[in-house]
Amino acid sequence: MKHFLFSTILSLTVLLPGSFCGKAQNVQLHYDFGSAMYNKDYGARPVLTSTVEMFKPDAWGSTFFFIDMDYTANGITGGYWEIARELRFWERPFSLHVEYNGGQTLFFSFRNAYLGGVTYTYDNKDFSKGFSVSAMYKYIRKHNEPHNFQLTGTWYLNFGRNGLCTFSGFADWWREKTDVGDFIFMAEPQFWINLNKIKGINNAFNLSVGSEVELTNNFSMLKGFYAIPTLAMKWSFN
Numbered sequence: 748m749k750h751f752l753f754s755t756i757l758s759l760t761v762l763l764p765g766s767f768c769g770k771a772q773n774v775q776l777h778y779d780f781g782s783a784m785y786n787k788d789y790g791a792r793p794v795l796t797s798t799v800e801m802f803k804p805d806a807w808g809s810t811f812f813f814i815d816m817d818y819t820a821n822g823i824t825g826g827y828w829e830i831a832r833e834l835r836f837w838e839r840p841f842s843l844h845v846e847y848n849g850g851q852t853l854f855f856s857f858r859n860a861y862l863g864g865v866t867y868t869y870d871n872k873d874f875s876k877g878f879s880v881s882a883m884y885k886y887i888r889k890h891n892e893p894h895n896f897q898l899t900g901t902w903y904l905n906f907g908r909n910g911l912c913t914f915s916g917f918a919d920w921w922r923e924k925t926d927v928g929d930f931i932f933m934a935e936p937q938f939w940i941n942l943n944k945i946k947g948i949n950n951a952f953n954l955s956v957g958s959e960v961e962l963t964n965n966f967s968m969l970k971g972f973y974a975i976p977t978l979a980m981k982w983s984f985n
Contacts, residue, residue, distance in 0.1 A: 771983065772802070773982060774799050775800075779795070779796060780977065781961075782794060785975070791853055791854075793818055793853070795817070795818040798813055799813060800812070801813075807834055808833040808842055812830035815828070824852075829848045841866065843864075844881050845862065845863045855967065862884065862886075867879060885922075885923075897920070897922075899917060900918045903915040910941060913939040914936070914939075916934065916937050927971075928970065931964070933963045935960065936962075941955045942954050957979055957981070961973070961976075961977070
């Protein structure tokens with residue numbers, strides 16, 4: 748959901764050696780428990796969200812984007828997307844980072860945001876685990892205080908027999924003055940069971956099932972901390 752940015756795909760591949768030419772896309776569907784858990788604040792929160800992600804590296808870095816859509820009985824009620832570019836003309840682990848964020852939900856609009864900064868990425872030798880950290884300037888258009896900053900951390904860990912399980916996610920902390928505070932925090936850890944790693948299941952059956960937990964503080968104009976889990980499935984395209 749908002750936002751799997753970098754997470755497993757980006758952390759695994761954004762700064763791999765130049766000989767790597769892979770790509771990755773996936774579609775996720777999440778059933779959200781926010782309206783059931785926080786009816787007072789999130790009573791109208793959609794229960795279904797789809798996410799489409801695409802990542803593609805090239806000789807000068809990589810491009811990543813994702814699009815979220817929220818669904819109710821009346822149809823699509825909100826959308827959000829991010830697109831990011833990692834750029835480098837040198838060896839890892841550093842790259843330049845540019846990014847755009849924007850969207851609309853039932854509750855409020857995300858102002859157009861433009862980010863730029865530097866990313867550091869670490870992966871172990873077999874790429875079974877790793878993390879990245881991005882430090883960025885953030886310009887929020889039409890905000891009373893448009894000049895801000897953001898720190899983003901991501902991680903991934905593949906474990907279990909043949910990589911049966913994946914634990915991945917991100918954490919964002921940024922400055923944005925609102926009625927509920929001056930700083931916003933959001934993290935979305937995800938846990939997946941990759942069914943094609945189970946003995947007897949065809950390796951081409953790229954379905955994963957799992958959960959995401961949205962952890963926020965002062966997000967979406969709601970003061971304080973919220974923890975919202977989902978049930979989810981994901982299909983990955985080779």
